[in-house]
Amino acid sequence: MLYLTCAACLDWSRREDIQARTMKGRLSWTGRRYQAGTVRVLPNWFGSLLPEVQGTSSLFISWMLEQHEDQAQTYTEAVAQLRATVDQISIEHVQTRFHLNKLKDTLFKNISSLETAFLTASDNQDRVVLAQTNVLHKEMQAQKEALSKELDAIRKEVQDQKAAITKDLLEFRVEAQENFQTLRSHLSEIIAYINRGRDDKKGEGSSSRGPQPPNDQSRPGSGGGSRSEPPRKIGGGSNRG
Known part of the structure; x- marks a missing residue:
């Protein structure tokens, strides 16, 4: 409704037999015949205003309604400016003081x-914003809780995997130690077996050869290293004829 009123104020009324002039920025006029112009939507109270006042108030109302999406402080300032403008209306702008008082009462x-x-x-906008803020806060809180639960689940899964890996490493270390001890024992047995076989072969070789005769050089009376032959008997026998 306010927007339609503002739109109606944009169409100014026409007046006949009016002499308008400006002096030092103030509008003054003379005449008594007015004819209403074409308006799209004209409120009931607007017809009681003089044409020039209609134009002045319409500008302020139009300007204020163009800022309808601003904050309440902006609206209050615009209304204060309009009040100041109304207070500046003097008797020179209307026909009688009665018209002035009626005009002020209507405008106020x-x-x-x-x-x-x-x-x-x-206030309604603040309530809507507050409600939307609460809804947004609840959604953010729900998302935060869901994300926290998801992070807790991921953390637990990582801890479980870490514990499983640690357990596997310990088992692998124990198994590797056992394998090392087993391999070491086997190597010791193999080395002992090889040493024992070599000693047995040495013992068999020495027993198969038996005791050896002493060398000729070790005999008494031997000299020159040559073997002595038994002496021949000279004339020890005769040939029988």
Whole structure:
């Protein structure tokens, strides 16, 4: 409704037999005949305003409604500016003081309604933002809890894998130590067997040759290293004829 009112204010009313002039930035006019112009949506209270005041207020209301998405503080400042503008309206702008008082009362009434609407919209917007913030906070909390559970599960899985790997390493170390001891024992047995076989072969070789005769050089009376022959008997026998 406020937006339609603002849109209606953009179409200014036409006036006839009016002499308008500006002096030092202030608008003044003379004349008594006014004819309403074409408006799209004209509120009931707007018809009681003079055309120039309609144009002035429409500019402020239009400007304020263009900022309807701003914060409540911006709305309050805009309403304060409009109040200041209304306070500056003097008797020169209207025909009689009665018109001035009626104009001010009407404007203040609608300014209050406009301010109430802005504050209500701002309060509703704050509630919506608060509700959305709460929903977002709950969603983030749920995601945080889910992520925490997932991280805990991953941490537990990693710890289990680490424990399993540590256990496997210990078992491998024990098995390797046992294999090393077994291999060492086998090597000791093989070395002992080889040494025993070699000693047995040496014993068999010495027993198969038996005792050896002494050398000729060790005999008494032998000389020159030559073998002595028995002496022949000279004339020890005769040939029989």
